[in-house]
Amino acid sequence: MKTYPIPMVPGPVVVPDAIRKVYLDAYGSGDLEPEFVELYTRTQRRLKTIFNTRDDIVIMTGEGMLALWSALKSCLVPGDRVLTVATGVFGYGIGEMAQSLGADVKTVGFSYDETINDMARIEAAIAEFKPRMITAVHCETPSGTLNPLEELGRLKNAYQIPLFYVDTVAGAGGVPVLADDWHIDLCLGGAQKCLSAPPEMSFLSVSPKAWEIIDAVGYVGYDALNPFRQAVENRYFPYTPNWQGVAALYVAAGLLLDEGLENSFNRHDRVASRCRQRLVEMGIDLFPAAGAVPSPTVTAAKIPQGLTWETWDRRLRDAGLVVAGSYGPLAGKVFRLGHMGTQADPDLVDQALDVIAGAL
Numbered sequence: 298m299k300t301y302p303i304p305m306v307p308g309p310v311v312v313p314d315a316i317r318k319v320y321l322d323a324y325g326s327g328d329l330e331p332e333f334v335e336l337y338t339r340t341q342r343r344l345k346t347i348f349n350t351r352d353d354i355v356i357m358t359g360e361g362m363l364a365l366w367s368a369l370k371s372c373l374v375p376g377d378r379v380l381t382v383a384t385g386v387f388g389y390g391i392g393e394m395a396q397s398l399g400a401d402v403k404t405v406g407f408s409y410d411e412t413i414n415d416m417a418r419i420e421a422a423i424a425e426f427k428p429r430m431i432t433a434v435h436c437e438t439p440s441g442t443l444n445p446l447e448e449l450g451r452l453k454n455a456y457q458i459p460l461f462y463v464d465t466v467a468g469a470g471g472v473p474v475l476a477d478d479w480h481i482d483l484c485l486g487g488a489q490k491c492l493s494a495p496p497e498m499s500f501l502s503v504s505p506k507a508w509e510i511i512d513a514v515g516y517v518g519y520d521a522l523n524p525f526r527q528a529v530e531n532r533y534f535p536y537t538p539n540w541q542g543v544a545a546l547y548v549a550a551g552l553l554l555d556e557g558l559e560n561s562f563n564r565h566d567r568v569a570s571r572c573r574q575r576l577v578e579m580g581i582d583l584f585p586a587a588g589a590v591p592s593p594t595v596t597a598a599k600i601p602q603g604l605t606w607e608t609w610d611r612r613l614r615d616a617g618l619v620v621a622g623s624y625g626p627l628a629g630k631v632f633r634l635g636h637m638g639t640q641a642d643p644d645l646v647d648q649a650l651d652v653i654a655g656a657l
């Protein structure tokens with residue numbers, strides 16, 4: 298298998314040794330053992346700290362997309378009104394996912410290089426449409442942007458909208474997430490971004506209001522949230538608990554909390570500023586528009602003039618650096634450096650930028 302000395306993909310990121318070790322060594326029979334329940338509840342507690350929430354945390358086996366689908370399928374019935382505030386691939390995508398479930402979706406859309414602004418337009422849409430759920434994406438990874446959510450949360454609360462659904466898969470751990478202060482009911486995270494764990498676990502906070510709705514909807518399926526409500530109390534999980542995955546997440550969250558969340562946020566900020574500054578000095582255009590908030594966890598920039606993504610990617614790989622392209626309307630135009638989790642490392646990012654400078 299080919300490995301690259303300078304990995305800069307925005308997830309899955311490089312898994313540090315301490316997490317690899319516990320992942321390989323964790324062993325148990327899951328639901329039969331009190332030790333698993335203990336591990337699970339301790340992991341829940343750590344994730345609550347990262348989300349700044351008192352709400353329940355559900356930890357599931359499956360990538361980030363599992364949490365995205367699970368929360369929609371567990372909370373929505375056909376005809377439910379969903380207001381999607383979208384600034385990129387995931388934002389618009391969540392609207393399409395809700396629509397595929399029969400929801401009545403209205404989108405307040407921004408262009409892919411923008412972050413949430415024009416609160417008056419959003420407020421008017423909330424007042425007129427009276428949605429059951431508002432959806433938003435915190436870090437819009439394909440665009441390298443970070444949406445401010447405080448104001449949106451304030452509107453959700455002021456208009457007494459039942460559910461606020463937020464995808465912070467690529468934000469949690471690298472930037473502040475204030476799930477309770479921002480009135481988030483379903484706050485979605487993944488293991489393989491800023492937490493630097495293997496790409497197989499996802500987690501979300503579930504507010505009391507969300508549990509009430511989940512119970513009333515009664516969705517049944519492999520990805521259903523309902524069976525998790527009493528899982529700890531009843532010591533009965535909907536499928537064989539994944540010791541390895543939960544143990545990895547436990548250690549990953551512990552590493553972040555040992556570092557200190559503020560220190561982690563500062564590390565991500567510093568690395569991201571340096572990355573953007575050096576790209577601009579080289580004459581590479583950043584993708585986010587002036588006025589948009591760039592994400593501290595991932596930088597999106599325009600592929601240098603006259604080069605295709607394939608040529609650019611090949612050049613960088615030949616020099617040992619792997620970056621990511623992008624998706625949807627950004628495919629072939631944008632490349633991305635994922636400085637999140639273990640990869641928010643000043644030396645690693647400098648090596649990556651040296652390769653980029655040499656490849657121009």
Ligand SMILES: *Cc1c(COP(=O)(O)O)cnc(C)c1O
Nearest residue numbers: 360361362387436438464466467
């Ligand atoms: C990575 C990511 C996800 C989850 O995607 P997976 O393919 O399941 O890893 C969801 N939302 C955002 C914003 C992400 O960056």
